[in-house]
Amino acid sequence: MSVLSPPRSATADPPEELVVVPARHPWRWAGTALVLVLLAQFVHGLATNPGWDWNTFFGYFLEKSVVEALGTTLQLTVAGAILGFLGGIPLAAMRLSKNPVLSTVSWAYIWVFRSVPLIVQLLFWANLGYLYDRLQVGVPFGPGWSFATADLVSPFGAALLGLALHEAAFAGEIIRAGLLSVDQGQHEAAAALGIPRHRQFFKIVVPQAMRAILPNAANLLVNLLKSTSIVYVLAIGELFYQVQVIYGRSGRVVPLLMVATVWYVILTAALSILQYYTERYFARGAVRTLPPTPFQKLKAVLRK
Numbered sequence: 001m002s003v004l005s006p007p008r009s010a011t012a013d014p015p016e017e018l019v020v021v022p023a024r025h026p027w028r029w030a031g032t033a034l035v036l037v038l039l040a041q042f043v044h045g046l047a048t049n050p051g052w053d054w055n056t057f058f059g060y061f062l063e064k065s066v067v068e069a070l071g072t073t074l075q076l077t078v079a080g081a082i083l084g085f086l087g088g089i090p091l092a093a094m095r096l097s098k099n100p101v102l103s104t105v106s107w108a109y110i111w112v113f114r115s116v117p118l119i120v121q122l123l124f125w126a127n128l129g130y131l132y133d134r135l136q137v138g139v140p141f142g143p144g145w146s147f148a149t150a151d152l153v154s155p156f157g158a159a160l161l162g163l164a165l166h167e168a169a170f171a172g173e174i175i176r177a178g179l180l181s182v183d184q185g186q187h188e189a190a191a192a193l194g195i196p197r198h199r200q201f202f203k204i205v206v207p208q209a210m211r212a213i214l215p216n217a218a219n220l221l222v223n224l225l226k227s228t229s230i231v232y233v234l235a236i237g238e239l240f241y242q243v244q245v246i247y248g249r250s251g252r253v254v255p256l257l258m259v260a261t262v263w264y265v266i267l268t269a270a271l272s273i274l275q276y277y278t279e280r281y282f283a284r285g286a287v288r289t290l291p292p293t294p295f296q297k298l299k300a301v302l303r304k
Contacts, residue, residue: 088171178213
């Protein structure tokens with residue numbers, strides 16, 4: 001009878017320990033050092049260059065007229081965003097409609113308002129009274145109500161109307177792209193389960209479409225915030241216009257421009273935080289583990 005030899009793994013010599021050599025990235029370190037040097041030079045220039053005139057900057061940063069102008073900028077941004085997206089929803093639905101008339105009208109609207117520069121649109125609505133002295137609402141060739149165009153469209157109203165109509169054209173395309181990003185199989189599966197169409201749309205289609213809509217919508221909102229500076233052509237006291245008025249009197253151009261710049265950066269940062277948490281909310285059904293919030297990241301660092 002033959003004797004079985006022991007398994008190979010039991011008699012083999014133990015493997016030698018592998019020496020792990022970390023990868024070296026000299027160019028990465030060189031690039032990091034270069035960026036830090038340039039950043040240090042930039043900060044040093046901000047602190048030592050008298051042309052920035054930080055005393056004037058801090059003197060006007062919370063000045064009453066600047067804060068009031070900031071409020072006007074926020075009003076235009078919020079109202080323009082709400083009206084723009086409320087207008088973009090029917091535009092997207094019309095573009096997706098099988099009705100050729102609705103689809104063509106929506107396409108024409110989007111084409112025109114994306115083609116004409118915003119500043120031209122603002123000046124057009126501000127001079128609407130030149131074309132139409134009075135507007136009438138009622139039965140065609142019958143009784144109705146008329147009112148002066150100048151009383152209807154004030155400079156602020158013209159700015160808000162121009163911003164909202166301009167944003168609606170872009171919002172319509174963003175919403176349409178988000179709806180088209182939902183796989184057709186989702187619609188078919190929902191229909192096969194007998195789910196009503198309105199529940200299909202709000203419970204299945206919209207949550208998935210929002211993940212594609214939100215990043216582009218946030219970019220559009222940030223662009224709207226900055227576009228409010230264009231309404232200075234209508235002599236509306238928003239942030240950039242008020243800064244211009246002040247440095248026109250004082251001659252302190254650079255520090256006053258920095259006042260507007262820093263406020264725009266702060267508002268954009270706030271919108272970016274809102275975007276992050278909104279995207280995180282709608283990512284609940286797409287990922288197993290939600291990305292940590294900045295506070296959760298900070299807690300994790302402090303625990304180490």
